[in-house]
Amino acid sequence: FSPREVMDLQAGLYGVPKRQRQTMEILEALGLEDKADIYSRSLSGGMRRRLLVAKALVHSPPVVVLDEPTAGVDVELRQSLWEYMKMLNDAGTTILLTTHYLEEAQEMCDEIAIINHGEIVAQDSTSALLARLDRKEARITVDRDLNALPDGLSGPGVDAAIENGREILVRFPPSQVQMGGLLDAVKTAGLQITDLSTRETDLEEIFVALTTSAAQTGLIPTAADPQAGPLEKSRTQPRP
Template sequence: MPAISFHSVCKNYPGTRNRSAPGVRALDDVSFDIQPGEFFGLLGPNGAGKTSLISILAGLSRATSGTVTVHGSNVVSDYAAARRKLGVVPQELVFDPFFTVREALRIQSGYFGVRNNDDWIDELLASLGLSDKASANMRQLSGGMKRRVLVAQALVHKPQVIVLDEPTAGVDVELRQALWQFIARLNKQGSTVLLTTHYLEEAEALCSRIAMLKQGRMVALATTSELLKTASSNVLRFKIDSELPKAIADKARITGRIVQLPAHNAIEIEHYLSAIREAGLVAEDVEIRKADLEDVFLEVMAEKIGASA
């Protein structure tokens, strides 16, 4: 039995001004299963449908058609059982300003009927670096600390499935490392993890299998290693202080001084470097690296929907 099953999920939003006008199809016949114990990545650009899919899974929204189950429990017809099996860390910072951290976690435990949960709460606080904040009011916490509390709230009832929606957006390196160490430990102990993130290096390092969404449709589904094998080229990477010739700039991924170019063979690499020399420019720190998940992601997103579906 899959830990999570999406079957032919569609989600339509009506037009905002005229409800009879054509609306937006946020999800278009999305189907895939996540197996128990998987660390699964769900990737896509903004507006691809990731949040809509997670909202349906979490019961915050209903699919226009299709079914979603969590360990066999339908999220609509058997919603109470589905919620108990699920822990969701939302992208937004949502907190109750009237309680301390420990009180918030005790209340969250009560929502799921879990009593005498202080031992597990203490372990969560220690694992997420919150022990010294247990008696602090939620309003007193920094943004990073509030996000740690959201993770603890999602895990307080020991769910079988953990959903992380952009959990490290805007947080420091220390929290990222602590969070991933703890989540990786839970995953090794049998928890299923569904991750959405724009930090593709995280997805590449953590996820065993990945699905990619584009315009509400699934355009890739494979193991991380299989996706990396589909990369059509290596990458030429260097730093430069001047503007590149247009013919090269049009093919490049440029981040500040860093330029990255797809390089299929040695002839193409020499062509790029010769063009840079002929333009009177100097490339520094030149290296050739294997394509990573970000390169694969950009290739998949550049394909037309019809060609990639």
């Protein structure tokens, strides 16, 4: 069978009337429109994986479960797939995704559960999960080489270091230390700031902290930690 025939057969098994079938729309979303009429067994491994995803969508299910759908898929097709998944999600479809691509999960999901050795160690909305690790990074570039750190670059949990002569790398907990105070300390030292960049905590850091001894030592609360409070459920349909 060709992908088009496979899709029509699958739709027929679910009782989808021919006039309501979206065969080519789904194949196009998954980058298979130019393979619609070739022998399915001649498809590459990645294309066969995409065809399996396409078959799961023929009857417009209210819940879609995707297990590593973008493994082995190139960047362009991955973006195309997620654009289509977002469209389905916006239309009311709940999407449950398992993935090892943490950046993908952070960007796409409203709610995330982290599993370590078969146990859920954290489950929360994406924003609440990212807030558990109270850490931010600022890279401040000044107008001349530094021999010592400016006074005032200190505080609870603040870690500052000189890099490349004119750069100050500061890691700090934003709930306790204000960015403005750090910049004021640099200016008070008579230094002119020529560049500034910041980096927020990402899901990879959260994952590492939760699945290593850091979680056991209380650096961040886990799902089993009573200080973590009740788990927050997303009010919207969770994105993939």
